Amino acid sequence: xxxIFLLGVDGSECGERALEVAADHVRASSGKLxxxxxxPWSPFTFSTAEENAERHRRREEELSIAMTKFLxxxxxxxxxxxxxxxxVARHGHPAKxxxxxxxxxxADTIVIxxxxxxxxxxxxxxxxxxxxxxxxxxxxxxxx
Amino acid sequence: MINPAGFxxxxxxxxxxxxxxAETGGxxxxxxxxxxxxxxxxxxxxxxxxxxPGTDAQVPFVVLWLVIAAVFFTxxxxxxxxxxxxxxxxxxxxxxxxxxxxxxxxxxxxxATALSGTVGLGNIAGVAIAVSVGGPGxxxxxxxxxxxxxxxxxxxCTLGVKYRSINPDGxxxxxxxxxxxxxxxxxxxxxxxxxKICAVLFAIFxxxxxxxxANMFQANQSFQQVVGVTGGAESWLADKGWLFGLxxxxxxxxxxxxxxxxxxxxTSKIVPLMAIIYITAGLxxxxxxxxxxxxxxxxxxxxxxxxxxxxxxxxxxxxxxxQRAAFSSEAGIGSAAIAHSAVxxxxxxxxxxxxxxxxxxxxxxxxxxxxxxxxISGSYIEGGxxxxxxxxxxxxxxxxxxxxxxxxxAVLMFAYSTMLAWSYYGLKCWTYLFGENRxxxxxxxxxxxxxxxxxxxxxLGAVIGFSDxxxxxxxxxxxxxxxxxxxxxxRELDRYWAMYQRGxxxxxxxxxxx
Numbered sequence: 001x002x003x004i005f006l007l008g009v010d011g012s013e014c015g016e017r018a019l020e021v022a023a024d025h026v027r028a029s030s031g032k033l034x035x036x037x038x039x040p041w042s043p044f045t046f047s048t049a050e051e052n053a054e055r056h057r058r059r060e061e062e063l064s065i066a067m068t069k070f071l072x073x074x075x076x077x078x079x080x081x082x083x084x085x086x087x088v089a090r091h092g093h094p095a096k097x098x099x100x101x102x103x104x105x106x107a108d109t110i111v112i113x114x115x116x117x118x119x120x121x122x123x124x125x126x127x128x129x130x131x132x133x134x135x136x137x138x139x140x141x142x143x144x
Numbered sequence: 145m146i147n148p149a150g151f152x153x154x155x156x157x158x159x160x161x162x163x164x165x166a167e168t169g170g171x172x173x174x175x176x177x178x179x180x181x182x183x184x185x186x187x188x189x190x191x192x193x194x195x196x197p198g199t200d201a202q203v204p205f206v207v208l209w210l211v212i213a214a215v216f217f218t219x220x221x222x223x224x225x226x227x228x229x230x231x232x233x234x235x236x237x238x239x240x241x242x243x244x245x246x247x248x249x250x251x252x253x254x255x256a257t258a259l260s261g262t263v264g265l266g267n268i269a270g271v272a273i274a275v276s277v278g279g280p281g282x283x284x285x286x287x288x289x290x291x292x293x294x295x296x297x298x299x300x301c302t303l304g305v306k307y308r309s310i311n312p313d314g315x316x317x318x319x320x321x322x323x324x325x326x327x328x329x330x331x332x333x334x335x336x337x338x339x340k341i342c343a344v345l346f347a348i349f350x351x352x353x354x355x356x357x358a359n360m361f362q363a364n365q366s367f368q369q370v371v372g373v374t375g376g377a378e379s380w381l382a383d384k385g386w387l388f389g390l391x392x393x394x395x396x397x398x399x400x401x402x403x404x405x406x407x408x409x410x411t412s413k414i415v416p417l418m419a420i421i422y423i424t425a426g427l428x429x430x431x432x433x434x435x436x437x438x439x440x441x442x443x444x445x446x447x448x449x450x451x452x453x454x455x456x457x458x459x460x461x462x463x464x465x466x467q468r469a470a471f472s473s474e475a476g477i478g479s480a481a482i483a484h485s486a487v488x489x490x491x492x493x494x495x496x497x498x499x500x501x502x503x504x505x506x507x508x509x510x511x512x513x514x515x516x517x518x519x520i521s522g523s524y525i526e527g528g529x530x531x532x533x534x535x536x537x538x539x540x541x542x543x544x545x546x547x548x549x550x551x552x553x554a555v556l557m558f559a560y561s562t563m564l565a566w567s568y569y570g571l572k573c574w575t576y577l578f579g580e581n582r583x584x585x586x587x588x589x590x591x592x593x594x595x596x597x598x599x600x601x602x603x604l605g606a607v608i609g610f611s612d613x614x615x616x617x618x619x620x621x622x623x624x625x626x627x628x629x630x631x632x633x634x635r636e637l638d639r640y641w642a643m644y645q646r647g648x649x650x651x652x653x654x655x656x657x658x
Contacts, residue, residue: 039247041247043238043241043246043250043252043253044238044250044253045253046253046256046260046412046413046415046416047249047253047256047257047412048260048405048409048411048412048568049257049261049482049483049486049565049568049569050568051405051409052249052253052257052316052483052486052487053315053317053486054314054315055247055248055249055316055486056248056249056310056314056316056486057313057314057315059247059248060314062247063247090243090247091246092243092246092247097246100243
């Protein structure tokens with residue numbers, strides 16, 4: 001049975017290693033890879049009126065940068081060797097959004113790099129990987 | 145884009161003629177002498193008083209205009225200010241936020257942005273002014289006016305979203321200029337002309353308001369507070385309002401001319417924190433004197449009914465309370481519709497319902513806390529001669545002696561964020577009138593900064609008159625146009641409310657969380 005692997009990338013070195021691991025799993029099971037880029041964002045932040053007016057445009061820009069800079073080049077490279085790859089970029093809380101996407105795509109495993117956040121944030125608030133382990137409904141593969 | 149150094153020298157150039165006057169009795173007094181007659185004239189023109197029958201009290205026509213509209217909207221929309229609160233809360237909490245639209249401006253963000261423009265000196269200084277002029281009873285009328293004003297906000301913000309325009313570059317423009325001109329245009333060629341006139345008048349008054357209450361008043365009151373905590377009349381700064389104004393103008397200029405957004409972003413995070421500190425301190429004082437609270441409410445009520453009020457009986461007190469409330473919550477003024485219109489929603493009414501919370505938090509919650517502190521501490525009697533933020537500061541100090549320092553920082557922050565918010569409202573109106581290009585924008589921003597310096601240099605009375613006049617004047621074109629648009633809002637409300645009651649608004653939280 002083809003398995004669906006959902007991978008969260010963030011442009012970090014660790015994320016790239018996670019990408020290789022995920023690609024290996026997909027090849028081995030001839031499954032499908034869903035490549036995700038989550039742009040950190042919260043609905044409860046404070047912003048100025050000017051920022052709000054420009055927000056719609058900014059959002060489109062951020063999504064298009066995530067798509068063209070991160071997701072599509074990687075998907076293209078993997079697609080070239082015959083892998084089944086889908087890409088998605090979304091705003092939100094990284095861990096919660098990845099967990100929600102995993103449900104949406106009916107993923108069997110979430111793959112994520114261990115260190116994407118800054119060391120300080122990890123130390124105080126816990127990293128995305130830690131949070132994801134707590135809330136995910138499917139197995140999480142954390143790549144160091 | 146002007147670099148900060150060039151900008152600083154520009155400011156000093158504008159200060160040169162003022163320093164030439166220094167020998168003749170202080171720069172501040174010179175500026176005040178120069179401006180006072182003009183501001184007095186504007187004030188008399190817009191706040192022309194109507195005598196109240198049976199008393200010697202007077203009420204400015206514009207205040208009556210605001211109250212009548214608020215009462216009418218409250219009945220026309222069948223007490224939306226009460227029945228919309230539950231739904232409004234769920235919307236702010238994000239229950240109906242579409243996850244696919246994550247990254248857009250949420251209801252919470254639109255409300256928070258609008259609040260940062262209104263919560264501020266109106267609540268801290270405005271209440272003190274109301275109490276010192278109209279007695280404790282004015283606060284009761286302020287609260288009632290705030291409650292009625294919620295309906296005005298609902299209408300404005302619904303219309304703001306309905307008639308906003310998405311520009312070709314993807315930015316959103318909305319506000320009374322747009323709903324007055326576009327909304328009335330839908331209702332026939334005759335009204336189209338009226339709408340255009342209303343929109344232009346609104347824009348002119350809004351620019352005036354952005355120079356007045358949102359700028360000079362803020363600069364003036366934050367200067368008073370800083371002088372107060374640095375030693376009062378003996379303070380080195382006491383007669384150097386112009387210097388304080390220059391410094392403040394420099395920091396405002398860094399954001400609006402220098403384009404240094406990070407400052408605005410920091411401010412927008414500090415302001416909610418300040419609001420929380422202010423409210424907490426107020427609650428602490430109230431709870432430590434909890435036994436006096438019933439008496440304070442009794443005093444407010446009896447004084448509201450004119451039993452022993454100072455300013456021409458109940459109606460006089462009512463007029464003062466309503467005027468301060470209008471100035472504090474800006475309901476019916478139209479300004480907030482500019483801030484609310486960027487929200488991500490397909491349903492204009494959803495933002496209108498969220499906007500109910502603006503006067504609620506601003507006027508009912510925060511003003512009541514301030515009023516209780518002032519009354520409980522007895523400062524409004526002992527602090528004879530004090531008014532504005534000084535009185536509030538003294539009231540807090542009588543319980544927490546170091547609080548004036550925090551209040552000084554809070555006042556500065558509130559003033560600063562209100563100035564930034566309003567510089568944006570004013571700019572939007574300015575570009576609506578004069579077109580969007582770098583030159584017109586720079587003209588507006590330079591004028592805006594000059595008024596900061598003026599505001600810090602003038603006497604409180606002259607500043608308040610001018611501020612009130614310009615901001616309240618916005619209500620004339622705004623509400624006049626809104627009356628013609630009420631059926632539109634009613635249709636939107638009925639449709640949305642029916643959907644809500646049929647349970648068709650599905651909380652997104654329940655999806656994917658089974």
